Amino acid sequence: MRQTIVRNVAELPTYGYGPRSGPWWGAMGFMALEGMGFAIAVGTYLYLYAIDPNWPIGAAPPDLWPGTTEAVVYLLSIIPNEITNRAAYRQDLAKVRTGLVVMSLIGIALLVLRGFEFAHLNTRWDNSAYGSIVWLILGLHTTHLATDVGDTVVLAVLMFTRHAKPRRFSDVTDNVFYWNFVVLAWLPLYALLDWVPRL
Amino acid sequence: MSVTAESNELRDDVLNGLQLSGQLERVWRTPSGLVGALMSVDHKIVGRRYILTAFAFLLLGGILAMLMRVQLAGPEQTFLSADKYNQIFTMHGSTMMFLFAVPVMEAFAVYLVPLMVGTRNIAFPRLNAFSYWMFLFGGCFLWISFLFNVGPDVGWFSYVPLSSLQFTPTKRADVWAQMITFTEVAALAVAVEIVVTVFKLRAPGMTLDRIPLFVWAMLVTSFLVMFAMPSIMVASTSLILDRLVNTRFYDASSGGHPLLWQHLFWFFGHPEVYIIFIPGTGMASTILATFARRPVIGYPVVILSLIGTGFLSFGLWVHHMFVTGLPQLGAGLFTASSMLIAVPSGLQIFCWLATLWDGRPVYRTPLLFVIGFIVIFVIGGLSGVMVASVPIDTQVHDTYFVVAHFHYVLIGGAVFPLIGAVYYWFPKIAGRMLSERLGRWNFWLAFIGFNVAFFPMHFLGLIGMPRRVYTYTADMDWAHLNLLSSIGAFVFALSFALLLVNVVYSLRKGALAGDNPWNGSTLEWATSSPPPPQNFDRIPVVKHRDPLWADSESLPVIAGLSAERREVLLTSLAEAEPQTREASSEPSIWPLLTAIATTVFFIGSIFTPWAVLWGTPPMAVTLIGWFWPSGSKEDEE
Ligand code: HEM
Ligand SMILES: [Cu+2]
Numbered sequence: 001m002r003q004t005i006v007r008n009v010a011e012l013p014t015y016g017y018g019p020r021s022g023p024w025w026g027a028m029g030f031m032a033l034e035g036m037g038f039a040i041a042v043g044t045y046l047y048l049y050a051i052d053p054n055w056p057i058g059a060a061p062p063d064l065w066p067g068t069t070e071a072v073v074y075l076l077s078i079i080p081n082e083i084t085n086r087a088a089y090r091q092d093l094a095k096v097r098t099g100l101v102v103m104s105l106i107g108i109a110l111l112v113l114r115g116f117e118f119a120h121l122n123t124r125w126d127n128s129a130y131g132s133i134v135w136l137i138l139g140l141h142t143t144h145l146a147t148d149v150g151d152t153v154v155l156a157v158l159m160f161t162r163h164a165k166p167r168r169f170s171d172v173t174d175n176v177f178y179w180n181f182v183v184l185a186w187l188p189l190y191a192l193l194d195w196v197p198r199l
Numbered sequence: 200m201s202v203t204a205e206s207n208e209l210r211d212d213v214l215n216g217l218q219l220s221g222q223l224e225r226v227w228r229t230p231s232g233l234v235g236a237l238m239s240v241d242h243k244i245v246g247r248r249y250i251l252t253a254f255a256f257l258l259l260g261g262i263l264a265m266l267m268r269v270q271l272a273g274p275e276q277t278f279l280s281a282d283k284y285n286q287i288f289t290m291h292g293s294t295m296m297f298l299f300a301v302p303v304m305e306a307f308a309v310y311l312v313p314l315m316v317g318t319r320n321i322a323f324p325r326l327n328a329f330s331y332w333m334f335l336f337g338g339c340f341l342w343i344s345f346l347f348n349v350g351p352d353v354g355w356f357s358y359v360p361l362s363s364l365q366f367t368p369t370k371r372a373d374v375w376a377q378m379i380t381f382t383e384v385a386a387l388a389v390a391v392e393i394v395v396t397v398f399k400l401r402a403p404g405m406t407l408d409r410i411p412l413f414v415w416a417m418l419v420t421s422f423l424v425m426f427a428m429p430s431i432m433v434a435s436t437s438l439i440l441d442r443l444v445n446t447r448f449y450d451a452s453s454g455g456h457p458l459l460w461q462h463l464f465w466f467f468g469h470p471e472v473y474i475i476f477i478p479g480t481g482m483a484s485t486i487l488a489t490f491a492r493r494p495v496i497g498y499p500v501v502i503l504s505l506i507g508t509g510f511l512s513f514g515l516w517v518h519h520m521f522v523t524g525l526p527q528l529g530a531g532l533f534t535a536s537s538m539l540i541a542v543p544s545g546l547q548i549f550c551w552l553a554t555l556w557d558g559r560p561v562y563r564t565p566l567l568f569v570i571g572f573i574v575i576f577v578i579g580g581l582s583g584v585m586v587a588s589v590p591i592d593t594q595v596h597d598t599y600f601v602v603a604h605f606h607y608v609l610i611g612g613a614v615f616p617l618i619g620a621v622y623y624w625f626p627k628i629a630g631r632m633l634s635e636r637l638g639r640w641n642f643w644l645a646f647i648g649f650n651v652a653f654f655p656m657h658f659l660g661l662i663g664m665p666r667r668v669y670t671y672t673a674d675m676d677w678a679h680l681n682l683l684s685s686i687g688a689f690v691f692a693l694s695f696a697l698l699l700v701n702v703v704y705s706l707r708k709g710a711l712a713g714d715n716p717w718n719g720s721t722l723e724w725a726t727s728s729p730p731p732p733q734n735f736d737r738i739p740v741v742k743h744r745d746p747l748w749a750d751s752e753s754l755p756v757i758a759g760l761s762a763e764r765r766e767v768l769l770t771s772l773a774e775a776e777p778q779t780r781e782a783s784s785e786p787s788i789w790p791l792l793t794a795i796a797t798t799v800f801f802i803g804s805i806f807t808p809w810a811v812l813w814g815t816p817p818m819a820v821t822l823i824g825w826f827w828p829s830g831s832k833e834d835e836e
Pocket of ligand 1: 606610
């Protein structure tokens with residue numbers, strides 16, 4: 001078949017930010033299906049809650065301090081996260097490096113807090129269906145937290161090597177974006193796990 | 200003019216036709232040899248493997264179907280024991296649903312969607328390779344377990360408490376639950392790839408109302424996968440946790456509930472039927488347009504009904520649970536919505552009939568299969584409306600009426616259009632035509648065999664034959680109809696043998712296809728058959744809904760992409776305006792290694808919870824290897 005060149009795209013950039021980049025849409029896709037996973041887990045919790053009159057079954061509600069501290073740290077983490085984001089848009093390598101290191105440290109701190117939270121749930125996974133669903137939901141969110149922290153650490157290391165090419169800054173903004181999802185997912189889960197059993 | 204201020208790389212606009220093909224082929228080809236094959240990230244290679252593997256599972260599932268039909272051909276047969284029969288119908292259902300029907304549709308999409316939207320590779324090619332390996336390993340795991348006599352035996356929906364530790368103390372149900380996780384990981388990954396490919400990698404000018412119908416169908420399907428599959432993953436993970444570490448999700452004595460399983464299962468299981476059926480409609484629309492030699496009438500109606508079907512399919516799961524004693528009002532509502540879903544499907548059927556009516560149809564094999572699909576699917580739809588009503592469902596629940604119904608829907612809705620698609624796209628994939636004479640035989644044997652096999656099952660159900668029984672006594676009067684059904688099943692199986700013969704024969708001796716043997720209108724026909732590694736030497740520009748019919752003299756294309764590294768063009772979501780030239784993955788061994796690490800983790804955790812600890816580091820290492828940007832041309836500069 002004959003072809004006619006009608007346009008030249010040589011001037012287009014080789015990477016983009018946000019909705020202009022492929023990986024951003026990939027992250028959106030995974031957030032959608034993971035968000036659905038969270039929604040289903042929450043639905044399961046509420047279903048079990050609805051059929052059992054004495055919730056939380058044979059246990060005290062979780063101690064409040066670990067989850068609450070986490071919620072505060074999550075909310076505060078938005079500030080360095082956003083600073084990293086802006087630095088990445090400006091392609092300010094030094095600031096991005098600092099930002100990623102700070103975010104890695106925050107992530108690790110949250111993982112430690114998460115350990116305490118498991119210890120203060122006041123129920124084991126095999127005590128009752130209540131214990132099972134609480135552990136499952138916390139486990140799901142912890143998996144997200146851990147993979148995101150892993151991702152952040154690897155990206156931080158990458159930015160200190162020769163691989164710190166301009167288009168990597170776009171990866172940094174995607175990482176920032178995903179962190180917001182981890183934070184946003186935590187707030188309803190925190191309300192569910194720590195406050196619903198106190199109703 | 201090709202050397203821009205920012206770089207002095209080689210661009211495609213300084214090369215003439217032949218030079219350009221050669222250069223792009225070098226950049227995009229998969230390395231040769233075994234290692235190269237294991238590293239491939241070309242969507243065509245991965246897609247072809249995916250299709251072949253899914254058909255291999257169809258063959259295995261089909262063999263089991265034949266074993267069941269031998270056992271049921273007469274009363275009081277001893278060919279299979281009750282225990283073996285349980286394993287076999289479970290393996291048949293699980294294989295067909297999880298290892299054949301969904302994967303084969305996604306596999307066709309992996310091959311076709313990038314070509315149909317006019318790009319060089321799928322979005323996230325490494326993820327694509329990974330998802331194929333996961334699918335392969337998960338399927339092999341299930342079948343090897345079966346051959347070692349630890350295959351599941353609790354039905355393809357593994358109802359608790361039957362599948363709980365108490366009633367299934369062996370590893371059988373664990374194997375089932377973990378196989379689910381494998382295949383869902385694969386299915387979800389492909390769904391995201393398809394969505395992003397359709398959203399961002401479309402050729403310039405392919406606005407939303409110029410997207411080919413098959414691509415639309417796969418887009419809707421991918422969203423269904425993304426929103427339905429997490430439910431079964433939560434369900435099967437909870438099941439395996441109940442079994443391995445004593446959680447209490449489904450244990451009524453500790454606040455759990457067996458019905459929770461059914462809700463979670465059918466919240467996935469009902470959309471699952473549409474995940475299988477909607478791609479079939481997309482194939483049907485494409486084939487119909489080509490052989491009716493006119494665009495499908497009511498393009499916007501077809502799209503709206505695809506989307507409508509997608510939405511409605513989530514509101515229906517409870518109709519699988521009418522006999523579980525739900526509140527009356529709920530049952531009424533779900534009856535209404537179950538009947539409502541017949542409306543969009545009906546609209547599509549009218550559009551197809553109108554297209555045939557108004558076109559100048561040529562009745563080649565692909566079109567025959569589409570017509571067979573419409574006939575069978577309508578019958579399946581009618582019995583569906585029947586079982587959607589509570590009084591009828593209460594009568595026929597768990598009888599062969601239901602077996603008849605869902606095979607009409609699944610085989611009519613998916614397998615017939617799929618075989619049509621094989622005949623239609625084989626020339627593109629293999630470069631040669633399938634034999635038309637064998638094709639006609641194939642169709643008629645399939646159509647007659649299918650109906651003889653499954654129509655009598657309606658009557659068997661009405662006169663009371665329950666499903667999942669391994670035998671029956673002579674005084675039930677079920678023998679004649681069962682024998683008829685078994686004969687039909689073997690004729691149906693013969694039609695697949697014929698397909699296999701046709702494929703093997705035509706791969707060597709088939710007529711050469713050329714670029715566009717059927718005079719199709721969509722972009723996959725704008726490149727050679729089979730397509731070169733780069734798919735297109737120059738990316739087409741789309742100005743019409745049927746680009747190859749409207750621009751049949753000369754195809755408008757763009758220039759300016761890199762000719763020395765892998766680059767794809769990203770366009771805007773609605774208008775498909777060019778935005779960026781993004782790098783596309785180089786071949787890599789890491790997706791395979793990651794899949795192996797994940798497999799060790801999944802299978803290990805069935806036997807010891809510690810696998811969660813020692814299984815994680817290899818996964819982390821392989822993932823870092825995967826994402827570490829060494830070896831890409833851009834980073835070596
Ligand atoms: C070669 C053609 C096929 C034949 C002869 C056949 C035959 C059968 C029979 C006899 C049963 C009932 C087992 C029982 O309840 O005792 C069955 C169940 C089933 N079939 Fe098929 N089948 C065929 C193809 C398919 C295909 C293509 C699919 C899906 C795409 C499929 C999906 C299922 C499912 C989901 C079940 C239910 C299994 C269970 O109850 O756990 N079948 N099939
Ligand atoms: Cu249904």
